[in-house]
Amino acid sequence: MAKDLPPFDPKQALQFFCQHGHSGWLGLQYSDHGEDWVELELPWREDLLGEEDRHVLASGPIVSLLDMASGMSIWHTKKVFTPIATLDLRVDYQRPAKERSSVLGRVECYRITRSAAFVRGIAHDGNRSDPVATMAGVFMTIDKDPRSDR
Template identity: 85%
Template sequence: MKELDSSFDPAAASKFFLSHGHSGWLGLQYRDHGETWVELELPWRADLLGEEDRHVLASGPIVSMLDMASGMSIWVTRQVFAPVATLDLRVDYQRPAKERSSVIGRVECYRTTRSAAFVRGIAHDGDADDPVATMAGVFMTIAMDPRKMGGGNVE
């Protein structure tokens, strides 16, 4: 029997991840990746404004983009898709994005342990040297489906 290739391909996976659920509704788009990082884009849309009188993307969708890029950076670093849970995600805003501008999020997974992954990244609107926000996070990696661990009926 031929063994399946278990390496995680964020470009291929994004076709599913970024077309369903919250990420799909936001319209997140895959841009690029490396061995430990993933880059996504949040396109500007009028219904994602933070303030009615300013044509600037709200902070919530930017945080969602960074959270998704974080998970994908963990999967590309570990070369396998496995569930992760956000334990801590800190986003520090330096400035608002430019009006009517998409925001790009690039997140790197810089350390993994048996049960945790550590990420850092930036969000920018075209100039990575002038970030809209910086971020850092810690994710718990889930090795086994807790519903199948016994000791109780979880439904």
């Protein structure tokens, strides 16, 4: 980690990430974090429905929520933002979210090796003991840009 950089701050970083791209369009919001985990919120929006007649968030935005929470948990655990790539992300849906309900994605980075980071987490609509989905993932960590000598 560069000595002149402050440690990675999930709340501050999400403000930057959500000014651009897919995370910004989804409107992801910071919820909470701990030593090795980050929780983000995907607010309910009518344009994110999976089916017109059911007022439940679609599965695609929930996968995006968990993917972003995964990256944030890795950077928070490593204490620094470095490039990562999703190698494997498995999401198992348990049930639909409650109608007109936001979904929270809480992801823990439980192991980091020289070249990989392992995460696990849940998506829930307010009750962590009754998840909407569970997830597990593996991310490649990239400490050096292979296109340069830096």
